[in-house]
Amino acid sequence: MTQPLPFEESARYEDVEMIFAAGSTAATEDADQIGADFGEIEEEFGRFLDESLTLRGPDSLGDLLAGADPPVGGIAVDVGCGRGRDAVRLASRFGLQVHGIDPSPINVQQAKDRAAAEGLDHRIDVHLGRAEAIPLPDRSVDVLWCKEVITFTDPIAAMREFRRVLRPGAVGLIYQVLTGPAMTAVEAHWLASQELGFGPARELRPADVEEAIRVAGLEIRQRVDYASEWGEAGQERDGSAGRRLTHAARLLRTPQRYIDRYGAANYRIMLADCLWHVYRMIGKLWGVAFLLRA
Numbered sequence: 653m654t655q656p657l658p659f660e661e662s663a664r665y666e667d668v669e670m671i672f673a674a675g676s677t678a679a680t681e682d683a684d685q686i687g688a689d690f691g692e693i694e695e696e697f698g699r700f701l702d703e704s705l706t707l708r709g710p711d712s713l714g715d716l717l718a719g720a721d722p723p724v725g726g727i728a729v730d731v732g733c734g735r736g737r738d739a740v741r742l743a744s745r746f747g748l749q750v751h752g753i754d755p756s757p758i759n760v761q762q763a764k765d766r767a768a769a770e771g772l773d774h775r776i777d778v779h780l781g782r783a784e785a786i787p788l789p790d791r792s793v794d795v796l797w798c799k800e801v802i803t804f805t806d807p808i809a810a811m812r813e814f815r816r817v818l819r820p821g822a823v824g825l826i827y828q829v830l831t832g833p834a835m836t837a838v839e840a841h842w843l844a845s846q847e848l849g850f851g852p853a854r855e856l857r858p859a860d861v862e863e864a865i866r867v868a869g870l871e872i873r874q875r876v877d878y879a880s881e882w883g884e885a886g887q888e889r890d891g892s893a894g895r896r897l898t899h900a901a902r903l904l905r906t907p908q909r910y911i912d913r914y915g916a917a918n919y920r921i922m923l924a925d926c927l928w929h930v931y932r933m934i935g936k937l938w939g940v941a942f943l944l945r946a
């Protein structure tokens with residue numbers, strides 16, 4: 653059994669969903685008194701909120717995988733490997749033999765170049781392919797890694813394919829920023845319809861991913877709700893989330909200034925990307941990792 657990481661303070665998606673589902677108490681209580689009580693604690697509350705919480709960044713996904721003891725020398729597949737950054741980490745940190753799979757020929761070439769530049773091309777192979785049709789034999793994979801890809805796939809077809817290629821008992825790690833508990837259907841639909849350069853995206857919530865995992869016959873060993881954590885870590889490191897918030901504000905207030913210079917298509921990508929970062933900070937998007945067993 654994997655040891656849970658120390659993230660007890662993080663609420664689960666379903667807990668935050670309840671916060672938004674619950675109505676206000678103000679209708680039944682004395683508004684003046686509520687305001688006065690809040691006034692007493694407001695400043696101190698703000699200072700308490702200034703205190704940093706324990707924050708994990710993207711590297712903690714590797715720690716999650718480490719807890720599942722991936723076999724040294726085993727076969728891994730990085731589905732939707734992009735430019736190969738994680739494939740390199742899987743090969744160097746865990747001594748795995750990695751297959752990177754991506755439908756973009758540009759990404760495949762860049763991932764190959766990265767593997768060669770890192771001196772790891774003997775351990776990393778990169779192929780054109782999709783999550784729904786992985787070019788590897790049945791039961792040939794010990795570790796499956798799939799980060800920020802599931803929303804671009806047909807999730808049930810992808811999970812079935814994961815099940816097909818994984819050896820019985822093998823481990824899978826899926827990380828995805830999903831539609832959050834504070835996101836309305838209209839906002840979610842708008843965001844999913846924006847082309848960010850990875851192909852059409854789907855609006856998925858944790859329950860949709862869990863259902864696809866279940867239908868495919870895979871088992872969830874652990875679910876980690878990162879929620880805004882990676883965004884908070886970025887904000888504390890270099891102010892990146894606040895910068896995106898300011899950019900979103902400028903894009904919305906003076907669109908023509910940016911459209912004139914960069915064109916409407918680039919404007920829309922930048923707006924969706926900035927809002928993506930803002931939404932992840934406020935529960936409209938929700939980072940989740942699923943550690944699976946085949």
Ligand SMILES: C[S@@+](CC[C@H](N)C(=O)[O-])C[C@H]1O[C@@H](n2cnc3c(N)ncnc32)[C@H](O)[C@@H]1O
Pocket residue numbers: 731732733734735737738753754755756759781782783784798799800801804805806850851
């Ligand atoms: C947001 S990027 C994530 C890349 C990488 N996994 C990472 O975390 O850096 C999404 C990637 O998914 C790939 N992709 C899009 N549709 C896919 C599909 N159906 N199956 C596999 N990968 C897909 C894109 O080409 C892109 O490389």
